[in-house]
Amino acid sequence: MxxxxxxxxxxxxxxxxxxxxxxxxxxxxxxxxxxxxxxxxxxxxxxxxxxxxxxxxxxxxxxxxxxxxxxxxxxxDGCWTVFQRRTGGAVSFQRNWAAYKAGFGKREADHWLGLWKLWAITKGEKWVLRVELCDFEGGTVYAEYRGFNVGSVKDNFKLSVGDYSGTAGDGIHGTLRESSQNSYGFTTKDRDHDGCTPCIADDIATDNCSLEKGKGGWWYSNCGSASLNGEWHPAGKNPGGGSGLHWHRWKGTSPYSYRATRMMIKPL
Incomplete structure (x- = not known):
């Protein structure tokens, strides 16, 4: 990667x-x-x-x-537009709402394209979202979701995804209905749309999942089973259940922060 x-x-x-x-x-x-x-x-x-x-x-x-x-x-298998890439800790994803809206990092390296740009690309039609994960042991898996798009800023860039397929496990819909991140707005450390009043994350009550999940922005719901914008951790360093690059379904219930991730889209 x-x-x-x-x-x-x-x-x-x-x-x-x-x-x-x-x-x-x-x-x-x-x-x-x-x-x-x-x-x-x-x-x-x-x-x-x-x-x-x-x-x-x-x-x-x-x-x-x-x-x-x-x-x-x-x-x-198609021509994909990349909107998130992580390969290390050089680019911090512990950013506020304004940064996640505008985007940050270098497009050809680690970056977040920006919520406004993602909305601009996906508005008016459905897309396929592909999530790719790499661990520290040489393994790679993927998750694809049909019917992906992102709402406008008035909807807090709400996430919409349809059916899942792949090898990573369905991290977005999660294991429990109440933990599904589908149809939730984007949350950052300074802008909360996760619906927690409060939620229990790693046995800690929280009103803002971003603050408990490495301060990265994500489509949190009851904190949920996925968060790929937390703090990057080196091999073996996995504090907490989801503070790093977290996709609960691949590695089971044990805390695990992935080495690299990529998210990209193409028209359905």
Whole structure:
């Protein structure tokens, strides 16, 4: 993983256009003047430019005035837009609401793309969310959720996911109905939307799960079974039940903080 992920190229798509392409942009001559066309996500970039490879690309979701850069993972199973990556402790995820809304880190390395950008990409249609986890023993697993999208800021960037498939276990829906993180808003250490009044996290009563789970932002509900934005811990250092990079279903009930994670989306 970073390099630890080993992407493969997307299948090439034939376009009946003569295109001049640069990082997901197309220049099309219209009435003698070139017009720049940007992809709305990584999948559309691959259609505009069939030879596009994994890396930084510029996108402009529909209805958004300003374009921005994302990391695209071009694979045989689709062209994925990465919105979270963790490979170590160099980038702190112990951030406030404003930082999680805007995004932080470097797109080509450890980063959080930003809740506003994630909403801009996913609004109006359903997506597939893919979560990838790496442990310290060389194991890798994944979880996929159909029907993913994120609500607007008025809905506190509420998480919506559908059916689960994969090898990591269903960390988002969790083992108990009351711990499901589906349909909950995003919570940070300074903005609480987890519904706890209070909740019991690691035998401690808390009104804000972020404060008990490493101060990272997440879609908490009753603190829940997943939290991948907590404090990064080295091998063997797993204080508490979910203070680190936590996905309860893979490693069972024992505390375990993962070595690396990645979250990405593609159109359903």
């Amino acid at each position: 970073d390099g630890g992920w080993n992407p493969t190229g997307c299948s090439r798509l034939v376009l009946l256009l003569f295109l001049n392409v640069h990082i997901g942009q197309v220049l099309i001559t219209h009435a003698g003047s070139p017009v720049t066309v940007l992809g709305t996500d990584c999948t559309q970039i691959s259609k505009i430019n069939p030879g596009a490879t994994s890396g930084l690309h510029t996108i402009k979701p529909e209805g958004i005035k300003k374009d921005f850069k994302v990391y695209c993972e071009m694979r045989l």
